[in-house]
Amino acid sequence: MTSPRAFSHVDTWVFDLDNTLYPHHVNLWQQVDARIGEFVCNWLNVTPAEARNIQKDYYRRFGTTMRGMMTLHGVRADDYLAYVHKIDHSPLEPNPQLGAAIAKLPGRKLILTNGSVDHVDAVLARLGFAGHFDGVFDIIAAEFEPKPAPQTYRKFLVDHAVDPTRAAMFEDLARNLTVPHELGMTTVLVVPDGTKEVVREDWELEGRDAAHVDHVTDDLAGFLAKLSPK
DSSP: OOOOOOSTTOOEEEEOOTTTTSOGGGOHHHHHHHHHHHHHHHHHTOOHHHHHHHHHHHHHHHSSHHHHHHHHHOOOHHHHHHHHTOOOOTTOOOOHHHHHHHHHSSSEEEEEOSSOHHHHHHHHHHHTOTTSOSEEEOTTTTTTOOTTOHHHHHHHHHHTTOOGGGEEEEESOGGGGHHHHHHTOEEEEEOOOTTSOOOOOGGGGOOTTOTTOOEEESOHHHHHHTTSOO
């Protein structure tokens, strides 16, 4: 059995945003999820139940519901993103412990997300992380090809001059760590705190034992603190 990759060589730290940089139990993504359902319902003129099935089918098949709506129904990305990210960010609270742990990591810190820069900015402002990251690669930078599409990771690496063999990736979805691991990155799956209720699809919580997952944590701040120079 191959030993999990370590962190001593890492000089670039790559983070997903939703359910990674804030706790799963905040269920902020539940708001986005509901807005996506409304968008699908209104655009396709279907019932909420039909919209839910379509939404989840596209999410599984295309990586995001947006990509499915763009590909099959001609939706404009700007219209979709503006609608689904119009949510209440107030459930997010400042997290100085995690912020300090991120700030102490040696090297660059980047965000790689299927969301938009506007959403990233709103989340980071609420968390108190506005100055902690050196760059953001969002769904627009990815030319609307979401993770886990291999070309999205490759474009991210080129755009930000990242050597994947010297990078670590933190994600809440195991399937989004498959390509990073293949490219040579150290991978970390961020899972829910088992003591709190979360709203997730069953498949979204799978993959803890996958070969492409080097490490698993339900306490990102504590995990990062152990990696920071003393």
